[in-house]
Amino acid sequence: MKINEILKPTFWKVVSVIIVTIGLVSTFYRFTRGLGATTNLHDMAPWGLWIGFDFLGVGLAAAGFTIAATVHIFHLHKYEPMVRPAILTAFIGYSIVVCLLVVDLGRPENFWHPLVMWNIHSVMFEITWCLICYTTVLILEFAPVVLEKFNLTAPIKYLRIISIPVVIAGVLFSTLHQSSFGSLYLIVPGKLHPLWYSSLLPVHFYISCIASGLSMIIFESFLIARAFPKDEGFHHTELKMNILSGASFAVLVALIAGFLLKSYDFINNGKISLLIKPSAETYLFYLEIITGTIVPISLLSFKKFREDKKWLYIISICVISGLILNRLNVSITGLIASSGVNYFPSFDEISITAMLVVLGVFAFRIVAKNFHLFEAAESHETVKERI
Amino acid sequence: MVAVFVLAVFLFIIAADIIVLKFQGKKHPAFATAIPQYGSSIHDENDISIPSDIIISKGHTWIKFGRDGLADIGIDAFGAAALGKMSVVKCADEGKEIKKGEIIFEGSYGDKTVKFLSPVNGFVKAVNSNIIGKKISGPYEMWGIKLITDSKENKRQFLSGNEAQNWMKNEFIRLKSFIENFTPDTGLAGVTMYDGGKLSDELASSFTAEAIANFEKEFLSL
Structure with missing residues (x-):
């Protein structure tokens, strides 16, 4: 890449540089002055934007295990072009989560303690270990892309031998991890608002991450087509509507399953009356369900919307919006109500979060430009499968 | 909030x-x-139909085993039309032993040359000199080489009948993605690809050497 090309200013480059510069200053303040001075977190609201973003990042990274399992375990090779971008997205998503956790720890220098100080009765212990194990799996899954670049064929051969066990391990760790985020809130039945509290929270979290993870990969396909066009020398980055339509059908199935589960929870636990109780929580719950579930289900039920790229893009935005609202409602809105205090993130919390998201996008771009991230539109396996 | x-x-x-x-x-x-990418293919129905006595190799050559123990080998309909009308510029030398995967034909799409690989091992018994330099029309009638080969060689690696037709159809669909990826001027291919016409003979001239190498890797490898 030529230096002139890198330095050529564009709107998003300028915005990114500003965000990262401000974020670095905020990070410096956070590590030198502490959480109290730089965040709006306090004893009544100890978990804020950063924990909410952890939930969000992990939820949106779910496409990594979903697509890997679809292709390598269920042998639906049609989805192969999605595997590498999905795994990279998952890896970057998890890396952002790790960074945010370190920033969020009161004593960040002790981040390694769970590795040696085991508390096997804590959900946090499970979450930490799933995070570590799944990040390791993602490194193993993505390693061939890096090794290919440097023509290191011998390690690739060994990685191929262990690829199926690695993918299965990834599915297991991810399943545990996604659901354990829900389990974390099972210990606060009196504190989490009943609109979101449910003994089925782990299942809710798991099902919703499948729908939103796949939607994220659909959304990302549009970003890839927009950011890596053919006239800049990229190949296989165009929209593959046959694949995206297939993935959108899986989103529909997951959304319906999630909606049925939620309906069962409300009926079985007598929570229907909460839906007509006017409060900020109720309105936010409606916004979450309508945006992230009802509208996408209604649209995805029609084949013409599933096969129309404009609608597919809009639907993916709706499902991702639903996940943003759900995870932040569970981790912030639903808890703040019972604490009786108000919480809104400080400037430093927002700028550090924005900086990490920008760095994540930057990392994706660097890898996409320098490694073989986008595979052939249709591999021979795909064709064989179709026949 | x-x-x-x-x-x-x-x-x-x-x-x-x-x-x-x-x-x-x-x-x-x-x-x-929106460009209707996935609903239709870019093939003539005649390109898809394959005679029943012919088997197809995944490197886009066809084989017909004769009773005389010789195998006629030629370039299939896809190879003959993938990047425009193709002419055979070179065949393997007569009397030469050829192994599976070695170059058996060289063909040109305009000013771009591609290599077709031998689908079987054998000895070149005869070369059809009449096809050299000519554009291929009726690909399954124009054999290029007669090969002395073992007809019992594993035929499972080849395609025939409906299986071959379905595969060929999918190859044309894959080709559409390939052309869209590699042509610097989609409009040039677009007339033919999206409006139901045949591929332009000028198409290959717009391809880079890298694109041709990718074409060989994706479509002509065994």
């Missing part, structure tokens, strides 16, 4: 990107004019 704030930022960025693209005179892929 945090949830609404984060959602608003997310939607604002998406909207800002669409506006920025508009200022740059570009269109977001989601709202660009």
